[in-house]
Amino acid sequence: MKKHLKQVKVLLALMVAASTAMAQSAQERAQITRNYDMAQLQALENQFSVQKAARKQQAIQLANEKGWELFITNDDGSVDELMDVSPDGQPIYYSIHNVAAAKSTRADYLNIGGGLGLSLDGQNMTAYVWDGGATRVTHQEFDGPGGNNRVTINDGVTSLNSNSFHAQHVTGTIVASGYVAAAKGMAPQASALTHDWNNDLSEATTAAAGGMLLSNHSYGYRADQLPDWYFGAYIAESRDWDALMYNSPYYLMVVAAGNDGNDNLSNLSPLDGQSSYDKLSGHATAKNNVVVANGQDANINPDGSLNSVTINSSSSEGPTDDYRIKPDITGNGTSVYSTYDNADNAYNSISGTSMASPNVTGSLLLLQQHYNNVNGSFMRAATLKGLALHTADDAGIAGPDAVYGWGLMNTKAAAEAITNNGNQSLISELTLSPGQTYTIDVDSDGSSPLLASISWTDPAGTANTGTTNDNTPVLVNDLDIRVTQGANTYYPYKLTGVNSNTTGDNNVDPFERVGIASASGTYTITVTHKGSLSGGSQDFSLVVTGLTGTPPVCNADVPTGVNSSAVGSSTATISWNSVAGATYDLRYRATGTSTWTTIATGGTSYNLTGLSATTEYEVQVRSKCSGGATSAYSASHVFTTTEVQLNYCASNGNSVADEYISRVQLENLDNSSGASAGGYADHTSLVANLTKGNSSTITITPTWTGSTYSEGYSVWIDYNKDGDFADAGEQVWTQAATTASPVSGAFTVPTSAIEGTTRMRVSMKYNGIPTACESFSYGEVEDYTVSITGGDTEAPTAPSNLAASNIGETTLTLTWTASTDNVGVTGYDVFQNGSNIGTVTGTAANVSGLTPGTTYSYYVVAKDAAGNVSGQSNTINATTQQASMSCASTVTLPYSEGFESGLGWSNVAGDDFDWARRSGGTPSNNTGPSAASAGTYYVYVESSSPNYSNKTTIFESPCFDLSGETSATMSFKYHMYGAAAMGGLTLEASTDGNSWTSVWSKTGNQGNSWLSASVNLDAYAGTTVKLRFVGTTGTTWQGDMAIDEISVTSGGLTTVSVNITFDNYPEETSWEIKDGATVIASGGTYGSEPDGSTINIPVQLADGCYDFVIYDSYGDGICCSYGNGSYSLTEGATTLASGASFASSETTNFCVGNGTSSYAVQTISEGVKDSYELYPNPVVGNVVFIESAKTDMTFEITDYTGRMIKSGKVDVNKVDVSDLKDGMYLMKITSGAKSRTKKFVKK
Template sequence: MRNKYTAKLLLSAGMLVFASNAFAQSNEQIQKIRSEYDLVKLETLQKNLKTKENLQKKEAMRIAQQKGWKTTIKKEDGTFMELQKVVNGQPIYYTTFNVDAARSTRTNHLHSGGSLGLNLMGQGMTANVWDGGGTRNTHQEFDGAGGNNRVTTIDGSTLNGNSFHAQHVTGTIVASGVVADAKGMAPHAQARTADWNNDKSEATTETGNGMIISNHSYGFAFRNQFGQVQLPQHYFGGYIEESRDWDEILFNAPNYLMVVAAGNDGNDNSANQNPTGGSGWDKLTGHSTSKNNLVVANAQDANIDANGNLVSVSINSSSSEGPTDDMRIKPDITGNGTGVYSTYDNSDTAYNSITGTSMASPNVTGSLLLLQQHYGNLNSGSLMRAATLKGLALHTADDAGASGPDAVFGWGLLNTKRAAEAITTNGNGSKIEELTLNSGQTYTITVDSDGTSPLLASISWTDRPGTANTTVNSTTPVLVNDLDIRVTKGGTTYFPYELTGPTTSAQQDNNVDPYERVDINGASGTYTITVTNKGTLVGGSQAFSLIVTGVTGTPAVCNATTPTGVGVTGVSQTGATVNWSAVAGTTYDVRYRQSGTSSWTVNAVSGTTTDLSGLTAGTQYDVQVRSKCPDGTNSGYSTTTTFTTAAPTPCESLPYAESFETNDGWTQVSGDDGDWVRDSGGTPSSGTGPSTGADGSFYMFLEASTNGSTGQIGSNATAILESGCFDLSGKSSATFAFKNHMNGTNIGSLTAQATTNDGATWTNIWTVSGSQGNQWNSVSVDLASYLGSTIKLRLVGTTGNGWSSDIAIDDIEVTAVTAGSDTQAPSTPSNVQASSITQTTATVSWNASTDNVGVTGYEVFQGSTSLGTVTGTSANLTGLTAGTSYTISVRAQDAAGNISNAGTVTFTTLSDNPTPTYCTSSGSRTTYEWIDNVELGGIANATGAGSGYSDFTSQVGNLAQGSTNTMIVSAGFSGSSYTEYWAVWIDFNQDGTFADSEKVVSGSSSSANNLSATVNVPSNAVLGQTRMRVSMKYNAAQTACENFGDGEVEDYTINITSSANSLFTTFNNTDADALGNEDAISFVAYPNPGKDVIQVKSTSRNVALTSYRIVNTIGQTVQSGALTNQRIDISKIGFGMYVLEVNDGQKSFKTKLVKR
């Protein structure tokens, strides 16, 4: 392979000139980078891009001359614009978009004198800059301790009206600090600059010369000089040709990272007429929507403590927001670009402050250059891949804004210090590995958490260029090779983040971003990290970088001992997950078999969990695990653990009917071209499709149109709808019937299929193609050949080659006749219970009965009088009498007329007494404490501070007579936590008062954690809905009808059900502390009486006293001040009686004080 690359190097020497005298990276570093590239391919790419750029520019200049357009524009606010090309008849312009900056991103901790002791100043490193003009290379900041003449112009560009911007950007990266406030991020590094014309072809050439990072603080202008929107709408958030071209460059030069300013259009909420995510979002265009670069947002100066920890940071409102149309996390990261002081172009000693993402981007670029320098220093000169550098920046960023990644800050504010620390501890506290995944391969490692830091695991890769498109708001992912990272421990799997909205994310499968991160807070023990891929990798493999922090690097001594803690989770019909406790330094063999057999199946596993598949439903299995050391020693197998797979899924009851009135009914099959869609009324396309359902209002349909309407899967595309199973054993005949509507000029086909082997193979049992007329057509298929088997059915719809091809289905039935006579009655309906009881109505429900051929209905009786028959498992009773006891029984019947025994329930309707009026109770202040969580019987109400009383009687908890339940409450505190007294009453006899005997919870605590208490419901509690009062009062016990000072009261509704109902009696929150009984908060002053100096001390560990005042008997303050060392000098006040009042910053506490 090395000889192959050498040959290509010789072939391309004429174009990709080896510029060892121009780059500060060492010759060895540059040669290594070049040896990893296909230089012939880069040369071809450079030529193609150069040709395209020249043609676009030439055509734009020609049209500009015809139409009188300006080719360069200097706006009143100083913004510079230059014509680049014409799209859809519209001119497209490029436009431009440090002590504080270094502190915000913690880059100063890497500098000489920084806290890390690394003395990284960019020595021997080079950054490239493309911008709107040439740079003044003679500026004093480009000389200095790092050497003189450190900035070189590579394209012959000269100073122009936008050179101030290029000068400022370059200085932010490499200014030496002649003026200390203007020192760049990498003050000893070199820079190679060019203007933005022909940027792509020039960048391609520079990659062949060893370029590792470049800054681009410009992009497409939204509006022309008259304020009119000039960009096509599909540019906003779209993956266009410009985006793809840069991804192709970056993919072919995997050691090169392009850093891009997000843009300064954060306050332009009207240029994009239909933004992804809603108004105020979707403002990234051009190279800002590429996958492989690093897009930078702009933050205000961050508040950073002396140790480099982020205290707070705000986004600058002008910073352009994402996301991309396919919901990738863009911007990627945030830098500091607000009021950045740096070099200016009007003299060799000129400086100025500018704000914008244009400044945030070089803040990040220079910082990342130092990280490459640090990595090279520790790795014999080898530098990180671009994906590693990007991944490291995102992995170690400080979360800002919304929790998790978002479309404002990206992954957060750059933390160069934390990234450098990860490099320093690589192999001992962190992992930074550059790997390759082959298609279909699984990469797995185990790591041990350090037990103190969050465990973070991420993968980053440079993806192949995607397919550019011109569709507005196309949600189709442009990711080509989709890698996946998962972290597991025991039966728990941790997923990476994915955007679900501009400011929301979820930890779930991510199929759009070429960077995925899994965060585990509170990690401890051993975890398995797994990297896989979806589908087939284009190119057969994908290079990727793995970064892990929060782990221990202590090497494990391998001692093959028998694993313990073997358990089985996730048991399904055909699979299960086996997990066990880790044995340090080992891998494992897991073997399993059907119980009672002698043949084992063995899986070799590197982690502490493995998935078993291909198991038989309803079958018991044995499983054992042993450990293996690299030296070939093995432990014995663990003792046998047994588990039983889930029973086969019950088949559908016969006769069976489905008319799609409530849901899709059947299963949408994955892997086809789309889904059938449930609809009512007419379909979106006129002249094709039904106007209503065949049985009821709803039906399922699909169509071939491509105008964005519901149900479209495109032309000549297939959608499959699959049934559950039908057991035809013991049947003498069976029929599958349905209706179809197939009317139009381009109708495709509809096929019915059956399987007897759970979908392994399917057989066509009916098919039709072409238009069948504008009506519902009845179809009946004889299933005689399947009698005695268990089958599944499916309907396969295929659209035609035009829009007039709607296909609809409805009114599905499967019927069968049982061979011989059936005398077996259904089982008795169980768990019969009454709920929703009022004066005149109630609902009775029960568990379904079972039968050998299927239950057809349930007859409901009041005493011996039949109230009617229902097919479901509940009945609504009406016309009842208030305050009356009823006994209701339910009997199941089957198709042969067999009737089960009766299941019964007795309940009493509510009386006609009017709804009780309850006394009032309220706190008057919730500034410092409030009720923030109540959980009981299905109520789960988390709230902030209210007004002192909150009416939550619309929230209903269900408790059964005679049940024991766990209640959870918790207090919210704005600052210090105080002792709060809790009391809960439930009006069990519904008489409108809260009796002492109805107080179900009491206690006190100063904890903000969830607190648990047991609630016992009397067996004679009146059925139906009643009132529950939850009261929390500061520092003293309360009554049910009390209005007090600090604290809060909340009222809820409790529904008392019959004792047969056990559904709501097992709630348990394992994270709650038991509610106890703490003493009230007070303080002591001693000696008292006192003479010169007294001490004060709070009786609560949660209260820190901060100030005091001494008040005489007529209310005058005679002395006050801060509490220092909890001591007060009283020597200057007169003898007598006083009131001493102390304060913790929120509340005051008082006691008598005698001065002697």
């Protein structure tokens, strides 16, 4: 029966979980990982996780079949765990590397109180530990000056087991605080994140993506269970750790060499036939890590130099099968006293490479801390490893060997090299491009040995799958260092056998060191490479010691060798040859732009970030000397960034034991393959060529290892290159479960597909059609690359003779001459003001939705089925017709509206609220009128909530036909009483209903009375016009505004002049011009005017009749008791009223424009002044009422031309007007010798 195995791990989530416990700051972690390919790391994490689970499951199944033990208990109580099965079917056990007792060495020179004065205790640093069991995190040594609870379990495995004593001791060797002084770790204030050894590789991938710098692994394979060919072999385990470190260039793995030094029997086929060597296995044979041998207590001189050291006989010897120098370095792991797991205050002594490894890990952590303190950034892992191996004290035979590696670690010397960088030492992080030769001249100090090293993190090599003692080099990028002086060339070390070395061309190690014992003078260091460089370039680190501290003479020469490497979608590394003693300015810009970005740097390489994808850049470099000399910039070096790297979801079959994909055929692609590890195969280096619009057939051949099963298939292509297979049409073919072999299907590449390379996924699943991101029980997933090119690339010709016709207010028609195309035009895109407004298939387009009186520009482009687009047609401009007023009906003059029978005007849609009709006062106190100006009703703006603040309401008139008029006037009464911030009222006019012009406006409080206004409409004579009142509320509820007694009449405004010559008391004189009871204009008193002076005041009046009233507050007129004053009211040369001698006041009725007047002057003493009112006004019925105390009254009614219409006696205070036509009239009421004239409107 088939079983289901499911494992889901999300890298990002684990990155977040891990990062919360890290002591490094978020900024530091971001700096570490800023150039990491996170998509590649996630793919690796998924691959490692799936592979680990599958291998462990296979091992358990075979253990059940063959009777293997899952756990083997050792004499010291530790437990070895079954983890894997070798390709030839042998069980692989993890075993801790341990013998019994412990002590540590020279990191104390860096600690607080150490001889170098650096006070480095691992503050704000984090070490990662993988081991055989959980740690006791409550141990007293995990608190202290660096903070409490500095050790955290990071994988959720909290239960202590038989191997926890080992994990506890290892962790304490790195970070114990020294609560018991003899147990103090290398970095006593650092933090540690611990894990058990299950899922170590996938967990380490997650941690590396989160910024991990160092991890310790004091465990490895159990030797007596291994097949012989495993010893010294570069196997899949070695390769996978190298792949992780290559993709995480700041991460360095530290590994215990093992404790099989005294076991000469487990490997029956040792390298060179030497049974005392060739004992490394598993991750200890990787290239990029640091493998640590176990030395006994060293004899150290008072100055920190090495006197002597002896290897612990239990320490496992190398080298690897290709004669790489492994172990890399020796630590002190004999009788190390550290924490134990059986109590929070337990300690013990243990010996072994397990103890030497954390001794080195903690020391390396301090070196990273020191480098960051000095430079503001951490070292690449290759720099850290190179620095440690470069400064190690030689032990054993002269030069490196397979026992001590490069010798005993000298943390003090490494720290001094960091401190003296730029003087007695040189540490540079560089990049070598294909074909590049890097050179630098250095000056020996004449006394110390001149040592020059290069170190690099090499791409993962090809794994051995079963060949014993395969000497084929697994080095991928072979860099070489040479040091020359004159005719002398000095070469790096290399091994020539398991126990011999020489100097010469090293083609196996990713670390090379040249040593010159009696150096003197200037030397040239040269770095080159053989063959091609995988990855397009190779980062490397250069370490040189034994230099003179005297700064070199600086000549500001133009830098040479400017080159780019590691070019990604947003990053690139720029390098150049050094100029002695100089610093540099690097500047870059996108090709074709004018603005440079300039960066000052002290090194000979720089990592550019924030670049745009698929963009060509040019870069230049110049040198600068401290004295101010500056070279010219170098010639431009040009490079192009890549496309953005996409992150596709993971998919795999958990088992390929019964079936797998053995062949995929598509166009030029024909790939045969075996079963992949973990049910997923990355074949993205293989490319199938596809053409847009063409049909292609894919053929998939399955292989069954035994019985034939029904398999379902699916194929996806990421046509839009957005990193997923979820878009419409990207699942290009499916096949329901079948036993047929092979299976095939056709699909057509859409013309909308983005050209270039993209991902194709081929999936086969047992008994069902797979989905794109599925992990299923049985079957296999393979990813490929497809290259999509355009089929038809010929664009149509541009359309011509574009013209516009049938132009209306909101519509027009476009026509043009058709384009031609090699395969046929499929449509035309029409552009209006630069925007595509639609596509048509013919050569005409009807455009609608336009604005009247507006100019638009148009052009047209043609397109074909392949998506090719022509050039633009000719561009034309077309102007729509001006809008005509939309009037259901029009009114002629004269016109009046008093709102007695309704609104008369209209509230418009789209404003904030409506005008309202009302009688009496408005609802709010201290604002608005208390009654209509005339009659009963008026309209008003209610300003209380929710109609304020700053709300707008519009009240629109009917259309007025002024086509037969030469002049016209609108008159109305308005009332604006309230708070100072009450808002404003505007009268606007329009001839088209779209654009409006303000013709009158008032803002703020105008007092608690009805006021009159007249507006000249002569500008609109001869047209049809609409008027509207726009009320805008202020910021207060006390802002009611009202309108009443609207009239529109023929004729314009007349200017009259009020002329007054004062007597000796101007302060007694004032005047008014009134329309009935409404004051139109007024002035005085004039206390500020000189006695006897004259004023002239112009006043504009609409056609009609008015009262001019002059007052004297003393009651003696303005002549002649106290001076000879006089007054007159004139219209041009015509005198309308005049006088001088009166008592308290004098009233004169006069008319202007078409009005008529009897020019009767009445002098009325204050207190007996008479008046009357007409109502309703306008008169809607047949009767107008006269409100007056008089009973003996007669009336005369005239029109505005002065023609007598009707006269008679007033009957019981009313006059019958039923026989009058609608219009505006004047009614003169006479009682005795007194008469008054009022205007009224009949409707």
